[in-house]
Amino acid sequence: MAVSGVDLDVGAGELVILLGPSGCGKSTLLRIVAGVEIPTAGRVLIDGRDVTDLPPQKRDVAMVFQNYALYPHMTVRENLAFGLRMRRVQRAAVDTRVGQVAENLGIMELLERKPAQLSGGQRQRVALGRAIARNPKLFLLDEPLSNLDVQLRVTTRLELARLHRSLRVPMLYVTHDQEEAITLGDRVAVMNNGRLLQVDTPMKIYAQPATRFVGGFVGSPRMNFFTADLRAAGDDNIEMTALDGALRLQLARGGDAGPHRPARPNREPEASRCRVTVGIRPEDIAIGKAPDVDLVGRVEMVEPLGREVLVHVVAGGAEGARATELRLLTLPETSVQVGSDVGLSLERERLHFFDPVSEKRLIDPMAGQRLAGLA
Numbered sequence: 118m119a120v121s122g123v124d125l126d127v128g129a130g131e132l133v134i135l136l137g138p139s140g141c142g143k144s145t146l147l148r149i150v151a152g153v154e155i156p157t158a159g160r161v162l163i164d165g166r167d168v169t170d171l172p173p174q175k176r177d178v179a180m181v182f183q184n185y186a187l188y189p190h191m192t193v194r195e196n197l198a199f200g201l202r203m204r205r206v207q208r209a210a211v212d213t214r215v216g217q218v219a220e221n222l223g224i225m226e227l228l229e230r231k232p233a234q235l236s237g238g239q240r241q242r243v244a245l246g247r248a249i250a251r252n253p254k255l256f257l258l259d260e261p262l263s264n265l266d267v268q269l270r271v272t273t274r275l276e277l278a279r280l281h282r283s284l285r286v287p288m289l290y291v292t293h294d295q296e297e298a299i300t301l302g303d304r305v306a307v308m309n310n311g312r313l314l315q316v317d318t319p320m321k322i323y324a325q326p327a328t329r330f331v332g333g334f335v336g337s338p339r340m341n342f343f344t345a346d347l348r349a350a351g352d353d354n355i356e357m358t359a360l361d362g363a364l365r366l367q368l369a370r371g372g373d374a375g376p377h378r379p380a381r382p383n384r385e386p387e388a389s390r391c392r393v394t395v396g397i398r399p400e401d402i403a404i405g406k407a408p409d410v411d412l413v414g415r416v417e418m419v420e421p422l423g424r425e426v427l428v429h430v431v432a433g434g435a436e437g438a439r440a441t442e443l444r445l446l447t448l449p450e451t452s453v454q455v456g457s458d459v460g461l462s463l464e465r466e467r468l469h470f471f472d473p474v475s476e477k478r479l480i481d482p483m484a485g486q487r488l489a490g491l492a
């Protein structure tokens with residue numbers, strides 16, 4: 118089954134991004150909402166009305182398909198006007214509307230051309246325009262910017278955001294580009310393998326990924342992961358050991374922002390030791406001077422990214438174990454030599470803990486581990 122167990126709500130005037138890797142079921146979900154695919158189970162509601170049994174044309178949704186299909190024998194102008202003419206909108210009103218939309222999308226000079234005379238990116242904008250011109254109850258957009266070059270993608274993205282603000286029509290927008298998702302979405306729904314993993318604001322998804330997959334998928338460069346052993350040290354502290362002993366941290370339980378919330382009252386006694394997956398983003402590791410650092414590693418590679426530099430460091434690997442690679446971001450001014458040792462500091466409040474089996478985020482790593490039955 119391409120998609121299952123999905124429960125997603127797009128609020129009035131909201132732009133919800135459906136984000137996930139290729140093949141995870143994004144288009145399938147969109148096609149179900151549009152009515153071109155029939156679900157074997159579940160319901161689709163638009164404006165509170167059950168439309169599960171309605172054909173696409175009765176749902177009042179406009180969909181821009183991934184392989185946008187324009188009417189090849191019609192000009193751009195006729196393509197844009199088609200939906201309105203079908204609904205018998207008056208000619209003058211149609212002309213005005215088409216003009217507005219074409220202006221907004223920067224395709225005024227293309228109005229008299231046929232689709233075959235357009236580039237892929239131009240066709241994509243016409244497909245977008247055709248959906249916008251119709252003034253639907255809901256927009257379904259399937260990777261509407263995928264064929265545009267980087268510059269055009271950024272400007273069209275801004276245009277879409279502006280348009281969405283002025284139209285106030287809800288949008289469900291598919292992309293596999295996490296940058297597009299974060300910049301455009303009121304909320305982001307992260308999918309993998311046909312399931313929804315998390316639906317939250319972009320900042321919440323970035324700061325508190327619900328699973329290891331979400332942590333790794335959202336954010337660039339990618340989050341680092343490694344295995345760690347945790348040991349309770351009194352009621353308030355946790356000792357973390359990782360990277361074959363190269364990393365030892367004392368963590369406080371109970372910070373507000375961090376994952377270490379105060380223990381819930383009346384809980385059963387918990388494990389004193391457990392094993393977790395730790396995630397930390399490259400922007401949350403800093404280069405420092407020994408001895409005020411958490412660990413020392415060796416620089417393997419340095420990648421200038423322009424404003425920042427991505428440094429690959431290997432650490433751990435004592436007694437024949439495989440070393441772990443950690444990626445971190447630093448400023449170009451920081452001098453790092455390939456092959457040399459560097460000290461690293463990890464932002465305590467930005468450590469993410471995941472259950473190594475279920476891969477779910479652990480709010481209190483010690484308690485979570487006990488629930489997972491692994492202690």
Ligand SMILES: Nc1ncnc2c1ncn2[C@@H]1O[C@H](COP(=O)(O)OP(=O)(O)OP(=O)(O)O)[C@@H](O)[C@H]1O
Pocket residue numbers: 119137138139140141142143144145146183293
């Ligand atoms: N008509 C179909 N019959 C059977 N399987 C299908 C059909 N359409 C898609 N699939 C499968 O369902 C899964 C989800 O496909 P879908 O097109 O929804 O992915 P997607 O998330 O949109 O990917 P992409 O980012 O590559 O467009 C894929 O494994 C795909 O091969």
Ligand SMILES: [Mg+2]
Pocket residue numbers: 143144145183259
């Ligand atoms: Mg798709």
